[in-house]
Amino acid sequence: MDEIRFSRRAGLAGAVAGGLTLAGAGTLTGTAASATEVHWTDDLDELTLFAFDQVSIPSVQNLKLEMRDPVKHPANPVVPRGEAGAPDSWAVQFYGSVIKVGDVYRMWYCAVSAEERAEHTGGSTSALWRVAYAESTDGVTWTKPDLGLVEFRGSTHNNLVRMDPPIGVLNLKVLYEPDDDPSRRYKMGCHVYWQNKGNRHGTLAVYASPDGLTWTSLTDIAPVEAEMVPDELLLPAFHAEPVGGLYNWKGTYYASGQNGIGAVRPIHGRAGRTWESGDFTTWQQTSTLTWIRHQQHTLLGPGRSLDGEQQHEGVSVWNRGNVLLGVVGRWHGDMSWQNVTIDLGFLVSNDGMAFREPAHEWTFIPRGGDGAPAELVANASFETLDGDGWPTPWTLDANRGQTAAASTGRARTGSTSLRVENVAGTSIGVRTPKLPAAEGVEYTASMWALTESGTPAQLYVDFYDDGGRRLANHFVQPEPSADWAEVTLSATAPAGTATLDVMIYGSTAAVGVSFHDDVAVSRPGAGEGEPEWDRGGVIQGQGFENVGDETFVYYGAWDPRVNIPGVPLPPRGGVGIAVLPKDRFGDLTVDLRGEGSGDYQIPEVTSEFITATIVLGARHRRPKFHVNAEGLGDGATLRFELLEHDFTPIPGYSGADAAVVATDGFRAPLSWGRGRLPEKVRIRGFFDGEQNTSIKLSAIYVD
Incomplete structure (x- = not known):
């Protein structure tokens, strides 16, 4: 590979050709933002060049944009x-x-x-x-x-x-x-x-x-x-x-x-x-x-x-x-x-x-x-029992053999779970009361199951209209597991839905003993708190x-x-x-992805930007400049120069006369010469110092 010559000012000039555009020169995202002039017209008290505005600050090298969450x-x-x-x-x-x-x-x-x-x-x-x-x-x-x-x-x-x-x-x-x-x-x-x-x-x-x-x-x-x-x-x-x-x-x-x-x-x-x-x-x-x-x-x-x-x-x-x-x-x-x-x-x-x-x-x-989702399922862990030892308000399907009961032998939480014993040729269903539901909503039912032998009971969700007629049912067959395992089932309520219930069901074709605990129903978006x-x-x-x-x-x-x-x-x-x-919607920060020993990296990079041309107008030839920035201090400074429209440095505002900001502020002043400026200028800024990765530049004000 040919040697790439570089300097801190050249930055990634050679590396960009190799494809490293995001960390190198160019706009910050795929959204097009064409170069333009920013006009300081007589009706404006000031100009604001926001860090996220790729029209006002279109050209960058080794900088990235980080938006802030309010x-x-x-x-x-x-x-x-x-x-x-x-x-x-x-x-x-x-x-x-x-x-x-x-x-x-x-x-x-x-x-x-x-x-x-x-x-x-x-x-x-x-x-x-x-x-x-x-x-x-x-x-x-x-x-x-x-x-x-x-x-x-x-x-x-x-x-x-x-x-x-x-x-x-x-x-x-x-x-x-x-x-x-x-x-x-x-x-x-x-x-x-x-x-x-x-x-x-x-x-x-x-x-x-x-x-x-x-x-x-x-x-x-x-x-x-x-x-x-x-x-x-x-x-x-x-x-x-x-x-x-x-x-x-x-x-x-x-x-x-x-x-x-x-x-x-x-x-x-x-x-x-x-x-x-x-x-x-x-x-x-x-x-x-x-x-x-x-x-x-x-x-x-x-x-x-x-x-x-x-x-x-x-x-x-x-x-x-x-x-x-x-x-x-x-x-x-x-x-x-x-x-x-x-x-x-x-x-x-x-x-x-x-x-x-x-x-x-x-x-x-x-x-x-x-x-947190509303607790639609009452006594979801089967801890509350009536005088006969049955978990209320759960119901056993009519005409079924008593092959389900509360059990203290196994429990995921608390001290009780539901034990379902199923034999061939019979079925058993244990249901919640009917719970409020609405058509078009996707509900997720869940339970925890542990299998002692054979095939565990299934998890059902049934939907009903306001007259109690069943409109649809959905189920999932858990895999046998000797440890507690969560079982979930999602289903969308059909048109006309008014209620639903959840059932733990042992089918006529199944044989086995399983334990069930912590039954829940939730809808999308349910979280915590x-x-x-x-x-x-x-x-x-x-x-x-x-x-x-x-x-x-x-x-x-x-x-x-x-x-x-x-x-x-x-x-x-x-x-x-x-x-x-204040005004810190997003920041330009140093991007070091181009720095290193890789094929598309160089040993040391420069982080800088150049604004669009600022047209000052006849009455704005002696403007003041301020910056909104933080993360500044020893080893982390911002350095600013003023350029002609054609990028020529302006004497008294560049080189040794550049303005340096080393203190955080929402409106930190830039100190330059006091000479009258040309009608059209650009601002060039550098992120300097060994700690420059801490710098966050949010905005530049021209007033």
Whole structure:
């Protein structure tokens, strides 16, 4: 093999040609991110170059990206459902917004009353969905102020905002633009409904407000039963859920949501789309395919809209001026609602239209845990016996010989198990009482079995309708084992299921003696501990705030699995916070995979990056630079140079005059010369020192 000459500055220049691209030069994932210019326009206070943004920082050598997992706030849900009689006693649905105005954090969300829902006797439920308001001085402790604006059940003492005209709102996002006309400083995009041939379809309504509390429609609408009518529609007459996100980017308003209409390339299921407007009132009839997950390129066919991996509800957006950060639903589908769950993913965009994942298929905010499964099986270990020594409430199948009994001779836990003795030509069944079940749900039954002789008894699960008629049965035959062995059986409840039971059964063809203990039934997602408030599914509000040295990302909860035919929906929602250190969504860190004695390695590597060209503009020629980084100290420093657009080092800002940062900070300053800079510059950064693997660079600020 030819000798490869190298230096610390050359890094993997030779090795990249041999195929070591991930640890060498190039972008960090397979997602395309083209080189571009980052413009510091007059309307921006600062530029933020995030470590995970491959457009702003496209070129790296021996660096890798590590995303950070946020921590759910211990006070969650910080906005719970209201008490009985409140407008939000059934739902606090945070398809909403949080915006800090002055010293106050303001929140808007969708509310439903449990009492009104219980009294509803038919027809559309749109009128039950209202817009409610909360506020906070610290972003954690929230109050629901008595606004006195809307009469609700005979009183105006509530936190409902006024909507003129009133309309049912399932999802909303709010913008605050203080420099606009005073009557339009606050803007709200609403997911509302309209009737289409007897079907309730979603669409967009737009409202404005001078104070965020009294809202007026920007278009001439006259809702019927709190729904728009067809000739008032702002978007094409298809079903759309259009306000998963709402933002103003470079003078154009964008509403991000979902619908399943045809695309240039066929897409399965819930496609992320964006609609555009120049004035927030008139919306274009075209839409842009903004985000889909890679699995959605595989068409699953008609009738399977619930099924498969999909995006959910579009992208809620944090507009950071030169870049958009986004949160999107990660829909884990199934043919049955009872098995659908939702997590939240993380996206980024540099043009307001096309979003991408910094980390492929990464879960940013996971749904909460289901907790330990409900103890459906009573006396699962056969410890409780009646006066005759029989384990209650288990039952012996009628007309069977007494060949089953509680036994203290063998027990896996406790002191008792069930002994089943089976002889040829007879059968024996020991059953649980009927347990609640729902169609379409996959249940897993389990037991522990020990075989003394012959063939052990089988494990059965039977499903029944509400009249007690058996719809289906499933069983598994355990293998004989002289030691305790777990036996499991999974089966999906058929249509019409209301109950199930579990049976330990010795068949007529079997001969043997076996012991059985610790019988259980569970459903998917069951885990340990207490059920969490956000179990089953989490949903994206549009609430992002830097609070002190932390970043708060607000989110909501909705468990899709409760959509069981014929079963009333339980109360839903609440608002939670996912917390990160300030702006530390992800970090560039040293990657030493290219260092060593292998064929595609070199003895010592350099870890560095170069940003895209930063266009400073006429009034920004003396900018300040700061970095958000940790892991710095003796033997671990960051060194920064400024380059011309053509990569020529700028005197006074490079070489011996490079800025060195050796102290952790969310906004550590870079100290350079004070000369006027050219219009276009790049930043080059080096991870230096023997301990440089401890460095985590999260962001660079230009202000």
